[in-house]
Amino acid sequence: MRARVTIMPKTGVLDPQGKAIGHALGSLGFAGVGEVRAGKVIELELSEADPAKARAVAEEMARRLLANTVIESFKVELA
Incomplete structure (x- = not known):
């Protein structure tokens, strides 16, 4: 079974990479891009x-290694 773990910075956490991407998009002429x-x-x-066990294993992997749960949130999708 395949699991996809999506990890994002939590709301309120600074995201310098997102800020740089947003700035670069604006420099390339892409108008109307808000927060990135x-x-x-x-x-x-x-x-x-x-599926239930696969989700539990993937969530445990994310909590223990894949995501820094202090500053990142994650979601697990099964395919």
Whole structure:
């Protein structure tokens, strides 16, 4: 089973990468772009067949390693 973990900075946390992307888009002539937030997506191939167990394992991976839960939030999607 595949799991996709999307990790984003929490609201209120400074995002210098997002700020730089937003500035660059404006410099390239893309008008009307508001706040930009940059995150990361991690895809995992899991051997677990039970969706509930696969989600639990992926969430534990995100909490323990993939995301810094002090400043980042995450969501897990199964495919």
